[in-house]
Amino acid sequence: MNIRLETENDYFDVENMVRNSFWNIYRPGAFEHFIVHNLRDDERFVKDLAYVIEKDNKIIGHINYSKGKIICDDGNGIDALVLGPIAIDENYQNQGYGSELIEYTLELISEKEIPYVFVIGDENYYHRFGFESASRYSIFLEGTDESEECEFFMIKIFNDVEPDFTKATFQNPDVFDVDENDVEEFDRKFEYKEKKIQEGQLGV
Numbered sequence: 001m002n003i004r005l006e007t008e009n010d011y012f013d014v015e016n017m018v019r020n021s022f023w024n025i026y027r028p029g030a031f032e033h034f035i036v037h038n039l040r041d042d043e044r045f046v047k048d049l050a051y052v053i054e055k056d057n058k059i060i061g062h063i064n065y066s067k068g069k070i071i072c073d074d075g076n077g078i079d080a081l082v083l084g085p086i087a088i089d090e091n092y093q094n095q096g097y098g099s100e101l102i103e104y105t106l107e108l109i110s111e112k113e114i115p116y117v118f119v120i121g122d123e124n125y126y127h128r129f130g131f132e133s134a135s136r137y138s139i140f141l142e143g144t145d146e147s148e149e150c151e152f153f154m155i156k157i158f159n160d161v162e163p164d165f166t167k168a169t170f171q172n173p174d175v176f177d178v179d180e181n182d183v184e185e186f187d188r189k190f191e192y193k194e195k196k197i198q199e200g201q202l203g204v
Helices: 008-022 032-039 097-111 121-130 178-191
Strands: 002-004 051-056 058-074 077-088 116-120 139-141 153-157 170-173
Touching: 002 097, 002 178, 008 032, 008 058, 032 058, 032 077, 051 097, 051 170, 077 097, 097 116, 097 121, 121 153, 139 153
Parallel strands: 077 116, 139 170
Antiparallel strands: 002 051, 051 058, 058 077, 058 170, 116 153
8 A cells, every 4th residue: 555645647536536436326327537627727726635545556535625715704804724535446445545644734734734634424433533523613614504513523733732713604615516517528528427326415
């Protein structure tokens, strides 16, 4: 197993792997590979935290970070790191490779003296890496109910100085908002896969 920075030569293989790993999981088809593709040309992308895992002479995992924005109650904005998308090849899932990528990159982040990083995902999974609900620090994900704890929107703090906000809203980079028609067009460069409605998808 080898963990290294992504290179331009990896782009198609990474996108194809991400597409396959998310296909029909959260929705019919997938958006995540399109987000990964667009992130690379976005000013919010953090290139030196885009890593892949290689095993058996192929890329089996990938992780991205980008800069979202915390909008404070006074209207001021603060850049803040957010993890994702992260993907593991469908044939190598549940074998610890995702944890390897997350732990490796979180260690790099701590060395950069970045105060905290956000993630949106399964709280039961990310708690093991030290993430906790961001609403405990009065930071809420844009579009969610600020009167309730949003357990899937989490923060990891790298030092003893806790963020101090009266109330703040976190905004993902715009590149995370995708148009389905654009995804359909982008998907033509990959092998055809059937879209299916399955139990467990968002809204199903």
